[in-house]
Amino acid sequence: MPFADVIGQEGPKKKIRTALTRQAIGHAYLFSGDDGIGKRLMALRFAQALSCETPPSSAQPDSCGHCRACEQINSGTYPDLLVIEPERDKANPQIKVDQIREIERHVIYRPLLGARKICLIDDADRLTANAANAFLKTLEDPPEHSLFILITNQPLRLLATVRSRCLTLRFAPATPDQFEGALALKQAMAIEDVRFLSRVCGNRIGMALRADLADLRSRHDRFFDLCRSGTLAHATAVLQQAEEFSKSQPFPDVIDWLSHGLRDLLLMTLGPRQDLLLHQSQIPLLEQIAESLTPADIVKLMDALQTLEQAPTQNLNLQLCLENFLFRFHETIHRDAA
Numbered sequence: 001m002p003f004a005d006v007i008g009q010e011g012p013k014k015k016i017r018t019a020l021t022r023q024a025i026g027h028a029y030l031f032s033g034d035d036g037i038g039k040r041l042m043a044l045r046f047a048q049a050l051s052c053e054t055p056p057s058s059a060q061p062d063s064c065g066h067c068r069a070c071e072q073i074n075s076g077t078y079p080d081l082l083v084i085e086p087e088r089d090k091a092n093p094q095i096k097v098d099q100i101r102e103i104e105r106h107v108i109y110r111p112l113l114g115a116r117k118i119c120l121i122d123d124a125d126r127l128t129a130n131a132a133n134a135f136l137k138t139l140e141d142p143p144e145h146s147l148f149i150l151i152t153n154q155p156l157r158l159l160a161t162v163r164s165r166c167l168t169l170r171f172a173p174a175t176p177d178q179f180e181g182a183l184a185l186k187q188a189m190a191i192e193d194v195r196f197l198s199r200v201c202g203n204r205i206g207m208a209l210r211a212d213l214a215d216l217r218s219r220h221d222r223f224f225d226l227c228r229s230g231t232l233a234h235a236t237a238v239l240q241q242a243e244e245f246s247k248s249q250p251f252p253d254v255i256d257w258l259s260h261g262l263r264d265l266l267l268m269t270l271g272p273r274q275d276l277l278l279h280q281s282q283i284p285l286l287e288q289i290a291e292s293l294t295p296a297d298i299v300k301l302m303d304a305l306q307t308l309e310q311a312p313t314q315n316l317n318l319q320l321c322l323e324n325f326l327f328r329f330h331e332t333i334h335r336d337a338a
């Protein structure tokens with residue numbers, strides 16, 4: 001299970017391998033980038049390359065994937081690796097001071113089996129202020145045999161003093177080709193579905209592998225339900241939909257499928273680039289709606305959607321904002337019927 005498992009990420013991979021080759025591994029790394037693009041996987045492969053008992057004898061440092069250390073790292077039972085993460089089922093997941101004490105106890109003793117005592121802190125931006133300050137003390141004077149790998153999608157939320165003590169490696173989503181290749185490798189799937197996931201997940205492979213395709217499809221199909229002429233024809237229907245959407249969790253999902261639907265409509269009004277459409281199976285309906293619309297009409301709806309997206313953070317009444325949006329939406333796409 002070597003580095004090749006991490007698709008793309010050539011920049012971070014090269015830096016880690018160079019450090020391993022030169023035996024010039026720092027004490028703290030910060031893996032920064034979107035969720036679901038391989039940061040945690042890379043951290044585990046890094047730990048394996050450092051700890052592997054039978055490393056492959058190639059010129060490139062790597063791990064074998066099947067020795068005791070490699071297997072224990074995969075199963076989370078390796079004594080020289082501690083993984084710290086927030087309690088994810090909480091409304092506001094945090095990493096607390098007791099978890100930092102656990103880190104201190106972990107790194108104070110020399111490694112039992114491997115070269116380093118490794119500590120992986122996932123979602124490190126979730127450290128509470130107290131925990132971050134406690135952790136900073138360890139980071140300022142790290143034990144010689146320690147290695148910290150911090151993972152975050154929001155690096156600016158970390159204390160600047162923590163960030164500055166880490167070597168930051170930036171992770172980027174895969175290219176569409178890498179994405180398609182990776183998905184083809186991991187699961188048998190129609191190319192249309194792979195392309196759908198590529199767009200919807202922004203080429204984040206980890207996110208796509210965790211996604212429930214049928215559920216995503218049915219959510220995106222709601223856009224076309226809204227487009228059908230009867231759905232929003234009466235005020236009560238608009239109010240009902242607005243209420244339902246305002247309670248939908250997480251709310252950004254609603255914005256997500258609405259914006260993907262509008263994007264398809266915009267492409268349809270712009271011209272014959274049907275290969276770019278996300279919802280290939282809805283082309284007849286898209287064509288029919290786009291007939292009476294100009295690109296400017298759709299751009300106005302996209303602006304309105306942006307306002308709607310900001311509603312929750314601006315203390316606006318979400319239900320009211322949704323009603324406004326849905327009225328405008330219905331008026332625009334059924335203008336000729338009015």
Ligand SMILES: [Zn+2]
Nearest residue numbers: 052064067070
């Ligand atoms: Zn191994």
